[in-house]
Amino acid sequence: MNQRFSTFLGTAGYALVGFACFILFWMFLSTIAETLPSPTATWEVARPYVLEPFAKRGEQDQGILRLAGYSLSLVAQGYFLALAIGTPIGFCLGLSRTFTRIFDPIIQVLRPVSPLAWLPLGIALFYNAGKEALEYGALFTIAICAMWPTVLNTAVGVRAIPQDFLNVGRVLKLSRTKMLFKIMVPATLPYMFTGFRLSLGIAWLVIVAAEMLTGKTGVGAFLWNEYNNSNYGNIIFSILTIGVIGFVLDRLMSLVESRFKSIS
Amino acid sequence: MSYLEIRSVSKSHGAHCVLRDVNLSIEKGEFVAIVGYSGQGKTTLMSLIAGLLMPDSGEVLLEGRRITGPGPDRGIVFQNYSLLPWLTVAENIALAVDQVFPDWTPIQRRDHVDRHVAMVKLAHARDRLPKQLSGGMRQRVSVARTLAINPSVLLLDEPLSALDALTRGTLQDEIAQIWAENQKTVVLITNDVDEGLLLADRIIPLTLGPGANLGAPITVDLPRPRDRKALNHEPEFKRLRAHVTQQLLGYSQARRNTVSRKLILPEILPEDLELPRVHRPPRRPNEEKREVVVRG
Ligand SMILES: Nc1ncnc2c1ncn2[C@@H]1O[C@H](COP(=O)(O)OP(=O)(O)OP(=O)(O)O)[C@@H](O)[C@H]1O
Ligand SMILES: [Mg+2]
Numbered sequence: 001m002n003q004r005f006s007t008f009l010g011t012a013g014y015a016l017v018g019f020a021c022f023i024l025f026w027m028f029l030s031t032i033a034e035t036l037p038s039p040t041a042t043w044e045v046a047r048p049y050v051l052e053p054f055a056k057r058g059e060q061d062q063g064i065l066r067l068a069g070y071s072l073s074l075v076a077q078g079y080f081l082a083l084a085i086g087t088p089i090g091f092c093l094g095l096s097r098t099f100t101r102i103f104d105p106i107i108q109v110l111r112p113v114s115p116l117a118w119l120p121l122g123i124a125l126f127y128n129a130g131k132e133a134l135e136y137g138a139l140f141t142i143a144i145c146a147m148w149p150t151v152l153n154t155a156v157g158v159r160a161i162p163q164d165f166l167n168v169g170r171v172l173k174l175s176r177t178k179m180l181f182k183i184m185v186p187a188t189l190p191y192m193f194t195g196f197r198l199s200l201g202i203a204w205l206v207i208v209a210a211e212m213l214t215g216k217t218g219v220g221a222f223l224w225n226e227y228n229n230s231n232y233g234n235i236i237f238s239i240l241t242i243g244v245i246g247f248v249l250d251r252l253m254s255l256v257e258s259r260f261k262s263i264s
Numbered sequence: 265m266s267y268l269e270i271r272s273v274s275k276s277h278g279a280h281c282v283l284r285d286v287n288l289s290i291e292k293g294e295f296v297a298i299v300g301y302s303g304q305g306k307t308t309l310m311s312l313i314a315g316l317l318m319p320d321s322g323e324v325l326l327e328g329r330r331i332t333g334p335g336p337d338r339g340i341v342f343q344n345y346s347l348l349p350w351l352t353v354a355e356n357i358a359l360a361v362d363q364v365f366p367d368w369t370p371i372q373r374r375d376h377v378d379r380h381v382a383m384v385k386l387a388h389a390r391d392r393l394p395k396q397l398s399g400g401m402r403q404r405v406s407v408a409r410t411l412a413i414n415p416s417v418l419l420l421d422e423p424l425s426a427l428d429a430l431t432r433g434t435l436q437d438e439i440a441q442i443w444a445e446n447q448k449t450v451v452l453i454t455n456d457v458d459e460g461l462l463l464a465d466r467i468i469p470l471t472l473g474p475g476a477n478l479g480a481p482i483t484v485d486l487p488r489p490r491d492r493k494a495l496n497h498e499p500e501f502k503r504l505r506a507h508v509t510q511q512l513l514g515y516s517q518a519r520r521n522t523v524s525r526k527l528i529l530p531e532i533l534p535e536d537l538e539l540p541r542v543h544r545p546p547r548r549p550n551e552e553k554r555e556v557v558v559r560g
Contacts, residue, residue: 164346167316171334172363172413182359186350 037233045233059217060225064241071207071218072245074135078142079203083196086147087154090195091180094158094188111148115141115206119213138210145206149198157191158184190260197253204246219245265328267292267449268313268417273322274475275308282308284475285322288468295443295450297460298478299512300470306453307343309470310421313451314340326417336364339415341423343453345406347394354381354390357409364413380408383438385431399426407435411442418443418450425455433492436462440489457508461501462490467508472515479515482508 023039030038037045046064048055053065092099093107122144123137161184169183211220223238266289275283282305290296300306311317312324315334324331326338334340347356357377365373381390384404394402403426410418420439424432440463443450454460460467461484469479484504486495495501 164342164344165348167334167342168346168348170316171314171336171338171340172360173335174363178363183348186348189350 035232037236042233042236045231046237049234049237060222062217062222064219064237067217067219067222068241068245070216071211071220074138074210074216074218075142075200075203075207078139078207079146079200081139081143082145082147082199082203083150085143086150086195086199087192089147090151090154090192091158091184091188093151093155100155107148107151110144113145115145115209116213118144119210123214134214134216138207138214138216141210142203142206146199146203149202150192150195153191153195153198154188157188157195160191161187190257193253193257193260197250197257200249200253201246204242204249208242266290267294267327268451269325270309270313271322271325273312273319273324275305275312275317275319277308281475282473283312284477286476286478288478290449290451292449293447294466295452295464297452297454297464297467298470299454299457299460299467299508300476301472301512301516302455304470304473304476306470307421310340310419310451310453313417314338314419316340336360336413337415338417338419339410339413340419341406341410341421343421343425345394345402347402347405347409349394352391352393353386353397353405354378356394356405357381357412360409360413376412380412383411384408384435400428400431403427404431404435414446416448418448420450420452422453422455424459432459436492439463444488457505457512460484460508461486461504462492462495467504469508469511469515472519479511482511 026036026039030036030041049062049064049067053063055063056066089103093103118141119137122140123133125140126133126136129136165183165187166179169179174182207218208220208223210216211218212224215221215224219238219242223235223242226232226234226238268288268290270286270288273283273286274281286309288296298306298309308317312319313331315324315331315338318332331338348359351359354377357380358373361373361377365376368376378387378390381387384407386401386404386408389397389401394405397405403423407420407423410420418439423439424435427435436459439450439452442448443463450463452460452463457467464484466481466483468481471477471479482504486498486500486504
């Protein structure tokens with residue numbers, strides 16, 4: 001058995017202990033609080049959604065991966081919107097002190113606003129879009145909430161570009177665009193990807209809230225629906241699903257991120 | 265009017281005055297070596313010639329025109345190599361070549377890059393990233409990148425300091441040859457007096473800072489081409505080496521003649537035995553005095 005594999009087993013072993021503790025605690029809680037379903041009861045209600053993950057039995061009654069697929073596709077759209085807007089703003093902030101002076105205060109004011117507060121505004125904004133208003137509203141909310149880490153990390157990354165790299169470009173008399181794309185963007189990538197990873201986490205947080213409020217089909221709407229049906233087992237099941245997907249997304253992004261970090 | 269002129273240039277980094285009233289004239293095609301102690305402003309001087317820094321006062325002129333910024337006519341080998349970590353060896357050089365020779369065909373440019381990669385003996389490492397190279401290999405990439413853009417003035421900031429004696433020798437010969445063949449003007453910063461004597465027409469020592477200045481230049485009129493092995497037995501070479509070393513030592517000797525040292529005043533306690541005896545490791549500031557001693 002090689003070294004890598006055995007350390008992996010070790011890490012997995014510790015994690016398993018943690019999960020076991022969590023389940024024990026859950027079992028214990030469910031004996032006290034009678035509305036809280038036990039792990040086995042949860043499994044019972046969740047089973048049809050897990051065993052047929054792509055089934056489509058009705059509008060809300062669908063396999064869990066199918067539901068997650070709806071959520072993920074909406075997240076992807078909102079997320080790429082966030083990156084497309086956030087990265088250039090981050091560059092402007094990093095490059096220009098004046099720009100920072102002008103826009104940093106307003107960014108700091110908008111940044112802490114909760115997605116729950118943005119969503120109604122988003123829907124109202126696209127009211128005329130009719131059927132699509134909910135979707136556009138959700139995209140708007142994801143984009144505006146998820147872009148801040150990208151904006152701020154990109155700005156920090158641009159300011160952290162070593163003067164030596166810029167000097168290489170200056171000596172060669174690179175044009176402004178070449179300077180940007182051949183030197184500044186590659187030098188900033190590690191920071192940008194940290195921002196991208198954090199943004200993805202937020203986008204995933206927002207989608208669940210957005211679906212709960214708009215009732216658009218997806219994991220969040222499913223959760224809210226099951227709450228209205230007083231089916232608490234599936235609430236727990238949804239929470240776990242949301243957590244696992246969020247975790248997987250974060251891992252994937254940090255894999256990409258570490259690739260860029262390891263270059264420099 | 266000389267080709268490259270530094271006229272009463274002063275430069276401070278913040279409150280720290282690095283160079284004060286530096287003057288230097290370099291003729292076209294001349295090879296000048298600047299030697300000096302570490303941290304005295306050699307890189308700062310080089311950045312001023314490169315146009316990466318602007319002097320606080322005075323001016324730097326190239327062919328009578330004031331230098332207002334950097335440009336590929338003054339190729340600089342940075343002391344810290346300054347390779348772009350996301351580009352391979354060949355790509356780092358290609359970035360420079362593509363920029364400076366846009367009229368060439370892609371094949372010409374590629375050949376040019378490969379020739380320079382081979383020149384610094386890195387053909388086997390052509391597609392490696394800088395982090396996969398040793399310090400000496402990075403330094404060679406940096407040298408190759410600068411030579412590849414064929415600048416009329418070569419600014420070399422300790423370009424061979426991280427290399428083993430053998431590679432160093434090869435690249436010294438390479439630099440000497442490029443200089444001889446292409447009529448380049450070279451400013452070389454080095455901490456190796458022998459290297460200066462082997463390559464340069466003039467060696468200029470940098471005095472000690474703050475506010476460092478250039479000392480009296482020493483003309484090296486050894487016949488060229490200079491052969492490393494034969495040179496070692498040449499009396500003129502020995503004389504020059506002693507001369508440069510002496511001059512550099514002189515600066516630090518002058519500096520060391522005055523020594524500032526810390527005195528700790530003795531702790532005097534009253535003779536009254538009633539009082540408790542206290543030992544206080546942290547001393548009061550007024551128990552410490554500085555004195556400056558001039559040594560004979
Ligand atoms: N960007 C900077 N900001 C502040 N101080 C600086 C800066 N660059 C250099 N200095 C200071 O200026 C002085 C001269 O630095 P410089 O790099 O020119 O020395 P050097 O002669 O090239 O040294 P070395 O032989 O070690 O390369 C040093 O005391 C250094 O601390
Ligand atoms: Mg230096």
